[in-house]
Amino acid sequence: MKNDIGCYVSDLKVMQSNAGYYVGRDYWEKAYPEIKMPYSRESDYFATREQAHNCLQIMKLEMSLEGC
Known part of the structure; x- marks a missing residue:
């Protein structure tokens, strides 16, 4: 996503912080x-990347x- 002032926001993806994935x-x-x-956290934290990836797929x- 892009706004008029040249700022971009990514699609949903797995990210990592000190609190977890x-x-x-x-x-x-x-x-x-x-x-x-x-920019945003749209799930809970997970202990592993795989758990966060499964959440992303869901x-x-x-x-x-x-959209249906």
């Missing part, structure tokens, strides 16, 4: 694309079914 989005500016910052499926 989670499904979220990151943010970056056009002028500094190599610097990505956390979230994507639910989003696709909402």
Whole structure:
């Protein structure tokens, strides 16, 4: 996603913080694309990347079914 001032927000993806893995989005500016910052956390935290990935797959499926 992009807004009018050159800021971008990623699609949902597995991310990691000190608290664990989670499904979220990151943010970056056009002028500094190599610097990505956390934008949102859209799930609970998980102990493993695989658990977060499974949650992401469920979230994507639910989003696709909402469009039906």
